[in-house]
Structure formats: C-alpha cells, structure tokens
Amino acid sequence: xxxxxxxxxxxxxxxxxxxxxxxxxxxxxxxxxxxxxxxxxxxxxxxxxxxxxxxxxxxxxxxxxxxxxxxxxxxxxxxxxxxxxxxxxxxxxxxxxxxxxxxxxxxxxxxxxxxxxxxxxxxxxxxxxxxxxxxxxxxxxxxxxxxxxxx
Numbered sequence: 001x002x003x004x005x006x007x008x009x010x011x012x013x014x015x016x017x018x019x020x021x022x023x024x025x026x027x028x029x030x031x032x033x034x035x036x037x038x039x040x041x042x043x044x045x046x047x048x049x050x051x052x053x054x055x056x057x058x059x060x061x062x063x064x065x066x067x068x069x070x071x072x073x074x075x076x077x078x079x080x081x082x083x084x085x086x087x088x089x090x091x092x093x094x095x096x097x098x099x100x101x102x103x104x105x106x107x108x109x110x111x112x113x114x115x116x117x118x119x120x121x122x123x124x125x126x127x128x129x130x131x132x133x134x135x136x137x138x139x140x141x142x143x144x145x146x147x148x149x150x151x
Contacts, residue, residue: 025074032074033063039072043080057097058083060104090127091120 025032026042036047045053050070053059059079063071086096099116102109 034072036070089120089124
C-alpha cells in the first residue's frame with residue numbers, strides 16, 4: 001500500500017493545503033502589527049513558546065513598540081507558519097535554529113539551507129515508509145477482525 005492509496009485528509013472545497021496559497025493575513029501590509037496575544041491566537045503557539053523562539057534565535061529581531069511590547073508583522077506570521085511546518089517534519093530545534101541563522105546570513109547560504117532541507121526531506125520520506133508499513137499491518141488486522149477473526 002502506498003500513501004497515494006490512502007484517503008486524503010479533508011480539505012476546504014477540495015483545496016490541497018500543501019499546494020494552496022497561504023491564507024490571507026488578518027491585516028494588510030503596513031498595518032500588520034500584532035501583539036503577542038494576537039499572534040498566539042492566530043498561530044496556536046503560546047506566548048511562552050513565542051518568547052522562547054525569540055530567546056533561542058528562531059524568531060529574532062521581533063519589532064518592539066516604544067513601550068517595549070512585541071509587535072509582530074505578517075512576515076513574522078509567515079516565518080512562524082514555516083517553522084511550524086519544520087516542527088511537523090520532526091526537524092530538531094537545533095537544526096531549525098541553524099536554518100534561521102543561515103537565512104539571516106544571506107543568499108550565499110542557499111546551498112547549505114537546501115542541504116539541510118533535503119536532509120529533513122529524506123528523514124520525512126523514511127518516516128513515511130515506516131508509517132506505510134505500519135498502516136499495512138493495521139489494515140491486515142482490521143481485515144482479520146472484520147472477518148470474525150478466522151484465519
């Protein structure tokens with residue numbers, strides 16, 4: 001059995017969430033200043049996690065108001081959405097931080113960034129193969145039990 005043969009996750013109006021354009025931001029550019037609580041509500045990340053991301057260098061250079069309150073932009077929301085995808089791949093936090101550092105260093109790090117993402121992709125494909133094998137075992141057992149448990 002392959003992943004292609006499984007039932008796809010439900011999507012809105014048949015849109016492939018992996019290939020669709022990102023959701024529109026709540027505020028247009030130029031008016032895109034969000035508090036930490038707003039970003040928490042939008043992303044599902046806790047304020048503690050957002051502060052931690054900032055401390056470890058995963059979310060550096062967050063703008064501040066004149067009173068020192070964090071002000072996130074739409075670009076920050078895009079970055080957080082990407083970081084969330086990296087988390088879903090199982091990429092170690094240290095690698096995510098390294099990737100963020102490479103982005104900050106500039107375009108001359110494209111090759112190293114690509115290598116890091118390719119390595120993560122290989123890991124994801126390996127995990128998918130393991131899950132496909134596991135799914136086949138589950139399907140076999142389900143079929144067995146649906147048949148009354150007879151061999």
